[in-house]
Each structure stands twice: as structure tokens, then as C-alpha cells.
Amino acid sequence: MATTIEQPEKTKAEPELLGLLAEFDDPHALVAASTKVRDAGYNRWDTHTPFPMHGIDEAMGIKWTILPWIVAACGLTGGTIAISMQYWMNAVDYPFLISGKPLFSIPACIPITFELSVLLAAFGAFFGMLGLNQLPKLYNPMFKSEAFRRVTNDRFFLSMDASDPKFSEIDTGEFVKSLNPIHVEEFWSDVESPKLPRNLKLGLSLVGVFMLMPIALVAYKRSTVTDTPRIHIVPDMDFQPKLKTQNTTGIFGDGREVRPHIPGTIPRGQFKDDNVPFYYGLKELPEDQDVITIAVQDDKKADEKKPVADEKPAEAGKADAKSAAAAKAAEDDKLAKLPWVTEFPMPVTEKMMARGKERFRIYCSVCHGLGGEGDGLVTLRAMDLQQGTWVKPASYHTDNVRKQPVGRLFNTITNGVRKMPAYGPQIPPEDRWAIVLYVRALQKSHQVDAKTLTDEEKQKLRDTK
């Protein structure tokens, strides 16, 4: 068992007997001796052998190690930490939805829980083993014995610790001799231990101070403010030598970083030929071209007015609403008078219908619904929230919309209407026409009397999913 080094005292101390060391040259003799010591009731004693020996544990009466319990406790701690850490991070502190998985779910937690349990269990096993063996131990008074050096080679030792309550110098000495060792010796505490060299002390203190510095620097930086930008050890593309929009520069004469179109040129992909019906849905362009985008602009103006209107008394608000309604009617009137095309400016094919259906479902159905009744998921949600800012999209099946010529529908998609934004920049004109075609088909589908259909057509409708 372990013995501790006595602290050297200022006054010169008497050397103290720490224990007895018995030497054997045969492992079986050691086992036999151990049995006797165990039966004699000693607690603080140990055996030292060059190799692990079967049966010595029983002979010494050593209790089964508690290391497994330490490992189990550490493993469970690791698992608990991992689970709570993931719960806190993913579900509480920073909830972040990843591919529709629940914020906290056991399957996702298993790898980390497993890893941390294993890690802490391994730590428990390693450090627990060191601790139970009272390691690391740099010095043991037994090392002073010349004979003890052969313990790593071919000798077997039994050491009795003087701190054992049953230990007494004479009796134990006799007892140990009765075990028939080849040699018995005493080991004593050191009277004085050599002092540490001055330079080593100095060096260690300096190292200690230097080790404090990074921590102090971090603490200092964390508690102060600075107006200089942070130091970029790795330039993470934070700063790039390029011009950005909305900034000024001295490079160009007009001082703008974003470059306007050069007059008389057409940017790549923006060429529109004279095919007015195809690009505008109009037979010919009106003189006042603003009229075709009027809807969106006026709607925006109305939006700006709204907060002001809320502050006014209710009557004024009503009047304002009235005037807005009047303006809207006027603008509707203007739009209605435009020379919209009534025929598709491109050949209508099966393929175009399929394309229109696909595009419609991507862009339009979220608000207008799959059947065009104005009951898309976004609409339903918005109505559910009842915040009053949502204008319910029009159903395609009202007389008003059904009467609109295809050109006008095309224009609505291109430039938007009311809350609906302009989709012109997103959807190419071919696809816009395809959507118009599909919308027309939807409108037709709601106005057919089932009695007018032939049996063949009915069967076809039933078979189609």
C-alpha cells in the first residue's frame, strides 16, 4: 500500500520508520506469505512482483476493483451531458429546423450521445485506474533499498506499512521473519529532501506567468471596446476588391459604381422584336405606355397612404377609401380600354398546355389554389392569421375575370395586380402564355354541364388522375 513522502520540516526531524520490506526469490513463497499476512489481519501492506501473478489477489484478500462503477458513472454522465447539451442547443437555445426533422429527436442524438459516453467512460477508466493505483508517483522511499531494484527482474517483495494499526516494530518484525523471506529490511522516511535549484524555481515561475498571459489578454479584450476593425488573420473573403451597387466611386465620371445601360444597346437576353402581341399581350402599343403598368404603381401609392388614413377620423378614412376605390375603377377602366389580344400569339399545343399546368402549379397555385378558386395554401394561412393586410386573390371563375381577353391575363402575370407582384422578370413570355392557356382551361372546366359530355369523355375524365 502507499506511503506518502513526509514533508521536510524547518527543524531537523528524526527519521521515521515507514515500514518493512521482505524479499522472496520464489513466487509461490510470496503467495503463501501473502495468505499468512492476510489472515494475520493487516490492512496496509502490498506485494511487488516483476509480472502479474494468478492467485495473488485471492491470497492478498484484495477486494474486487470499483473501477467498473467509476467507468459506468462516467459513461452515464457523458450520455446525460450529451443528451442535455443537444436538447439545449437544438431545441431551446438555437432552434434550427433541418430538413423537416423534429428539433429534438432521439435518432439524431444517438451518435453524439454514444461518442460522449464512450469518451467519458474511457476517461473514467484511464484516470480512475491511475487514481486507484495512486499514480503518477514519482518517488517511493522503498526505492532507496538496493535489494528492491531486482523487483523488476526476478525478486518478489512484500512490504508492510508502518501506518497499519496492527503494525508494531518488534512484533511485525518477528512476524515477517516467520514468513521465511530470504532477507528483511526496514525503510525510513527522508530526514530532509534536497531543495529545488534556484534557477528551476525562477524558470517555472516565469513559465507560470507566461501561461497566464493569453488568458489575461482574452479577458482584457472581452471586457473592453475598440473602434479599430478586427485583425484578419485569415481573410475570409470578407473584403473583396470589387465594385458594388449603390456605392460611389471615383473611377467613373458619374460617380456611380453600378453602370447604366449604354444608350442604343440591348443587353444580352433582353432583345424584344416587334412582336408586340407576344411580349405585351396588346395588338399595338398605346401612346401612353405607362398605362400598362399603372395597376401596380397605384396600388403601391395606396399602400403608402394607408397608415395616414388610420390616424384620421373614421369618416375621413372612409372618404379616402372611397377616393381610392374611385381611382381604382378609373384605372380599371383605362386598362379595359386597351387593345388586348384575344387570340394566342403563338400556336396552342398539347405540350404548351402541359407546360402551363406545371408552371401554374409552381408559381400561381400557392395563392390561387390548384383549381384557381383563390384558395391556395398561402391564402388560407393569411386569412387564418387575420391581419388585414392580405387581399384575397381573385377567383378565375368570376364573370369579370372570365371576360378578360387573354392579353389582359398575360399582362396581369407580367406586371401584377393589387397584392400580386409582377412575375414578368421571373417567368419567360412563352411560359406566361402557357399559364394563360392553362388558366383558360381551368375557367372552361368550371362552366361545362356534365350532361353535354359524351360517355367517352366522361370515362376519360374518370380515368385521369
Place this chain on the structure above:
Amino acid sequence: METSHDADKKITVQSLADLGPLPMKVALGCSVLLPVAFVLHWVFGHGWDLFAFSYLQSTFFFLSISLGALFFVMVQQLTRAGWSVVLRRLSEFLSLGVIPLAVLVLPIVLLTLTGNDTLYKWASAENIANDSLLQAKSAYLNKGFFALRYVIYFGAWIFLAKFFLGKSLAQDETGDPETTLLMERRSGPGILLYTFTLTFAAIDFIMSLDPHWFSTIFGVYYFAAGLVGFFSVLAISLVYLRSKGILKEPVSTEHLHDVGKLLFAFNCFWAYIAISQYLLIWYANIPEETSFFLPRQENGWGTVSLMLVIGHFAIPFVFFMSRKMKRNPKPLVFWGFYLLIMNWVDIFWLVMPNIAFDKMASSVTFPMILINVCCTIGVGGIYVASILKLAGDKSVMPVRDPRLEESLKFHNI
């Protein structure tokens, strides 16, 4: 490496025949339940499907045990393990189970060869014509190639099992240490052959029940299941044989302890593989992969799945940690039976949810369990009877193995 003549003198040669006629009678008695299960299929609706799947499940349950035994035999040779010599002959006997199973699996192959699609959808030309995925896989999943692979798999396993038992028996006569060296050299390539055949067999016979689904870890999963089954059977049979006075001296608590440890380890391995398979599929959430787990969460299969998680892993994990449990024959046998049943449930869970009645997923029903239990006990009867017959009066211990003495003196630190 010297043959210990002292060890030879001390040990009397014992064989499974010393158990008397009773085990054989019980096994043959149990096998009667197989025809009973066959007859039962007329009683219940969809009985034929239930019987076919149950039969596949039963044969592959016992096959997993024999394959586990074969792996154990080869690994002990490959690692030059000394402690396990006294258990090795018993494992070699268990690996002989592939011989009766080759016959028992044959009806499944013949049925598939006739184009019957009860088990394997890809066996019918009509199904292939209506399914582009089956067409794409038909280069591999077709009747002829399937039958050919059956011959290769069982041929390889029977060859390996007979080789290692044969050499070991020959050593009983000669005591030649060269035989051990030969077995060590052959077990390396043997394990390679074993790995490939087992992986592909698991894919062919169980995974292709759902030909749309695939998982690259499936072979390992079946392997892990088999090892759990094998170590359970080994623990049970060791304790049983010792209670009958066979192997009582050679097999000590230390050996039981190590079998318990391996059972624990491979049960954890099984859980590790199972969660690996589940986690990837759960995370990716790709339709063609989740098609495996979705039916196993519905129609009562969710209960079975949870039962596997808790019953196959969590509960035995806690109990197997104890050293006392592994060194004490009674609890060891209890948990051996427990894990054997769990392994059965595992294979049940792999195979049975694939039954689709009129394209509707099946649910766990009483007829299904009844037919399955009858079928398993029936096949098990034939399996055990065949092993008893094949083992005959051969010694239950490699009596002149050069490492026998090491095994007899084996002691856990």
C-alpha cells in the same frame, strides 16, 4: 507448439451420443410441428403466404446460428485463440447445421424457379414487365442466377464447415500440430469466402423480399443477428451439456464468462449496426430507402420495432454488464434464451412485414405468430436432430489439439 500428452491421458472422450436418446426423440417430436404449420395454412385466410414467409423466416433464423458458428470456428483459428479450444468442437457441430438447412432451403429455391411470386416479386415475368426498377435489377435478380447462387452459397458453407470439422477430427487421431497450422492458414481465405457468401445470401434471400429497397449494411446486419443467436445457443448448450456431465471439467466458469462477454459484445454490435442502418435512412429520408422502415412502424409492426430496440438492446445491455451474471450458469442460460428469442423476433421483423395481401401491407396477427412459432419449432426439430445425427459419437472436444492445455488452464484476469 507441443502436443500435451498429459492432457490426453486425463481427458475421457465424450460425445453427444452420451446424452442418450432423449434429445433426439424431443427434436424429432418437435419437427412434427412443421407439417402442422403446413396444414394450418389452409385454416387461415392468406395461409399460404403466411406459411411461405414463416418457412423462410424459420430456416434463415437457424441458418444465422449455424453461420455464426462457422464464423466463430474460423476466427478462433485465424487468431490462434487458445482459450476457446474446449468450445470449438461444439461450434463445429453447430456449423454443420448448414447441411440440413441446404435441404430445407431448397423448396424455397425450387418454388422461385417455377416463377411463383409469393416470396420474391422479381421471380414473376409479369411483375417485371410492370416495374421498371425490377427490369433494371433483373440482370442480378432472376430465377436462374438465384438458383446458381444458392448452390454457390450452400456449397461454400458446407465445404467450410466440413473442412474445419474434418481437419479437427483428423487431429484427434494423429495429434499432428501441422493440422492446426493448416487450419490457421485456410481460415483467412475461408473468412473472405464466408463474408461474401453471407452478405450476398442475406441480400438475395431476405433483402430482395422487398426488391425496391436496398441497404449496403444489410449483410452485416444479418451477420450480427446470427452471432447473437450463435453465442446464445453456445451458452445454453454448454450449460446444458455440463449439467449432463459432458464437458463439465474442461469447460469452466472462465469459459462461460468469455462466452457471456462475446454474447454481450455482439449484442452491442448488433445494436450498433441496426442504429447505423436506421440513422442513415432516417436522416436522408429518401423515399426508396424509407420504404423499409415505414411499413415497420404501422399495423402493429411499430410495437415489434420498439420491442427490438428495448428488448434486444436496452434491457440485456444493463444485465450483461454484470460480471456475476456471466459467471453464473443460471442467469446466463436465462439471458441466452432471452436473446435467442429476441434474435428470432429480429428475423421475424426482417421477413414478415414484407407480406403484402392484395398490395396491402400486412399486420401482426395471431395466425401469423401461430404459424411462425409452429414452423420455427418444426424446422428447429429437424435442425437439432440433424446436428445430433451428424455429430454422432464424435468427441465433443478436440482432444489432441496442441492448445488444449492452454484452454483447460484458461483463467480470466
